[in-house]
Amino acid sequence: MTEASTNEALTISGLDCFYGEVQVLYGLDLVLNKGEVLCLFGRNGAGKTTTLKAIMGLVPSRAGSVRLDGKELTGLPAHEVPKAGVAYVPQGRRLFAEMTVAENIEIGLMTRGKGKAVRENVLDLFPLLRQRLRQRSGTLSGGEQQMLAMARALCLEPQVLLLDEPTEGLMPSMIAKIRETVVKLRELGVSTILVEQRVDAVLSVADRVCFIENGRNRETVDVEQLRADPSAVRRYVGVG
Amino acid sequence: MAGRPEGGASRILLCLTMHFGPHLLLAALEGLVTSAVLALTALGLSLVFGVMRVVNVAHGEFFMLGAVLTWAISTAIPGHPTVGFLAALVIAPLIVGAIALVAERLVLRRLNYNPEATIVATIGMLYIIQQLALSFYGPEARPVEPPFSYRILLPWFGYSGYKLSIIAASALLLVLTWLVLTHTKIGLIMRATQYDSETAQAFGIPVDRVYAGVFSLGAMLAAVAAVLIVPISQAHYLMGQDPLLLSFIVVIIGGLGSLRGTVVAAVLIGLSDGIISVFFSPTLAKIIATLLVAMVLVFRPQGLFGTASR
Numbered sequence: 001m002t003e004a005s006t007n008e009a010l011t012i013s014g015l016d017c018f019y020g021e022v023q024v025l026y027g028l029d030l031v032l033n034k035g036e037v038l039c040l041f042g043r044n045g046a047g048k049t050t051t052l053k054a055i056m057g058l059v060p061s062r063a064g065s066v067r068l069d070g071k072e073l074t075g076l077p078a079h080e081v082p083k084a085g086v087a088y089v090p091q092g093r094r095l096f097a098e099m100t101v102a103e104n105i106e107i108g109l110m111t112r113g114k115g116k117a118v119r120e121n122v123l124d125l126f127p128l129l130r131q132r133l134r135q136r137s138g139t140l141s142g143g144e145q146q147m148l149a150m151a152r153a154l155c156l157e158p159q160v161l162l163l164d165e166p167t168e169g170l171m172p173s174m175i176a177k178i179r180e181t182v183v184k185l186r187e188l189g190v191s192t193i194l195v196e197q198r199v200d201a202v203l204s205v206a207d208r209v210c211f212i213e214n215g216r217n218r219e220t221v222d223v224e225q226l227r228a229d230p231s232a233v234r235r236y237v238g239v240g
Numbered sequence: 241m242a243g244r245p246e247g248g249a250s251r252i253l254l255c256l257t258m259h260f261g262p263h264l265l266l267a268a269l270e271g272l273v274t275s276a277v278l279a280l281t282a283l284g285l286s287l288v289f290g291v292m293r294v295v296n297v298a299h300g301e302f303f304m305l306g307a308v309l310t311w312a313i314s315t316a317i318p319g320h321p322t323v324g325f326l327a328a329l330v331i332a333p334l335i336v337g338a339i340a341l342v343a344e345r346l347v348l349r350r351l352n353y354n355p356e357a358t359i360v361a362t363i364g365m366l367y368i369i370q371q372l373a374l375s376f377y378g379p380e381a382r383p384v385e386p387p388f389s390y391r392i393l394l395p396w397f398g399y400s401g402y403k404l405s406i407i408a409a410s411a412l413l414l415v416l417t418w419l420v421l422t423h424t425k426i427g428l429i430m431r432a433t434q435y436d437s438e439t440a441q442a443f444g445i446p447v448d449r450v451y452a453g454v455f456s457l458g459a460m461l462a463a464v465a466a467v468l469i470v471p472i473s474q475a476h477y478l479m480g481q482d483p484l485l486l487s488f489i490v491v492i493i494g495g496l497g498s499l500r501g502t503v504v505a506a507v508l509i510g511l512s513d514g515i516i517s518v519f520f521s522p523t524l525a526k527i528i529a530t531l532l533v534a535m536v537l538v539f540r541p542q543g544l545f546g547t548a549s550r
Binding site: 097112 | 431432439441
């Protein structure tokens with residue numbers, strides 16, 4: 001292993017993905033460094049969510065590779081990917097809505113056989129959930145559901161966390177809280193890929209930004225560079 | 241709907257006060273035996289559909305296999321009928337579960353659990369299993385001796401202790417299934433797969449292995465039900481049809497994937513079948529059950545205890 005690759009938490013190269021016969025990702029390349037928040041930014045249908053699903057093995061890839069700290073993930077069955085240390089917070093949260101908060105957390109813990117200590121750490125991160133353990137998760141508010149979805153994923157103690165639009169449809173105070181959590185996780189050394197549509201959210205938490213367009217990673221820039229010159233945002237998304 | 245026959249029944253009650261009570265009790269007991277067997281069979285069908293979204297048309301054939309195997313095992317094992325029956329109670333469901341597992345791996349998995357394709361495939365399985373049973377077991381209906389023939393003497397009539405034990409055994413198995421579903425890791429994994437199989441995979445749940453297990457478990461529940469009923473109804477290669485139809489009725493009324501709904505609907509259908517058959521005619525009982533299904537489908541398509549949408 002080379003010196004450069006040891007700093008890479010997750011490396012995607014030349015990834016081709018299809019939904020049936022429709023190609024969605026065209027040789028996508030992407031590097032997530034250890035301990036950084038990498039933001040995928042782009043229009044609807046650009047391939048951001050598909051990229052995350054491809055990492056999780058939920059969308060099969062026809063070519064290319066996904067490596068987690070040097071370990072190849074592409075050949076693995078979907079249920080082995082989380083066990084390798086990638087946790088996924090899907091778009092729309094996708095909680096097991098009929099189950100209680102505690103049961104959702106239990107499923108997270110079971111993934112990599114984590115125990116009470118991890119459960120306590122996760123609940124300390126989201127103290128609100130502690131009071132709701134026996135409540136059916138479908139009856140939580142949107143913000144609480146997002147917290148539970150993140151808590152469930154963090155029960156894996158993942159090296160890499162995939163967050164798909166975690167602030168979608170939440171009120172501003174909740175958005176702030178979710179952002180705080182992402183920053184806190186970075187301090188704890190979790191490497192995060194964040195899919196976002198909101199420019200302000202990107203600028204406030206991301207270290208680097210990938211502009212995804214038509215299933216390709218067009219450009220990866222440092223967030224300082226983007227703050228100084230936001231023209232790229234306009235170019236790829238047409239807003240900002 | 242239940243009001244009308246009850247109204248009729250109460251009029252009979254006025255006329256026949258002397259005989260009605262015992263008659264009703266007898267009919268209710270017979271109905272409960274039907275309910276007990278039906279609840280187990282329907283629960284198997286409901287689990288398979290709930291978790292895998294597969295409509296298993298061959299479910300009744302797993303029931304039939306359970307009965308036929310009970311005959312085979314109990315005649316193969318010499319000595320007291322209890323020994324043979326108890327052996328069948330353990331071995332027959334295991335064999336049926338293994339057959340279902342093979343069918344799942346060979347057929348359903350290769351169809352990617354596609355809802356339409358699996359209906360056609362399980363229809364095919366129905367005929368294959370039925371014809372195999374005809375070839376190897378034959379067209380005769382064969383009796384199996386009950387494990388014990390103790391009669392419980394009520395003031396009005398004696399009643400088969402074995403039939404009452406069917407009700408108890410079924411209740412025990414239903415409670416056991418409920419405990420597994422709600423209080424164990426296996427149950428948690430099954431429910432997670434049922435609610436959202438994609439997200440379940442993202443949390444390390446091997447969904448296709450869960451499917452295999454659930455399909456096998458569903459078949460085993462049908463087989464256990466058949467083992468229990470065969471000492472009072474005989475084993476025959478076509479006996480899977482009625483349980484299949486009644487299971488669908490129960491599952492539609494109770495709501496797919498709802499254990500509570502399945503049990504309530506099974507008791508409702510079993511009891512009304514027993515009582516109406518005794519006082520009126522078995523045909524009327526079937527008519528009313530079918531009418532009930534139509535009503536549920538029109539006014540509450542998700543079933544009495546089903547959730548509206550997931």
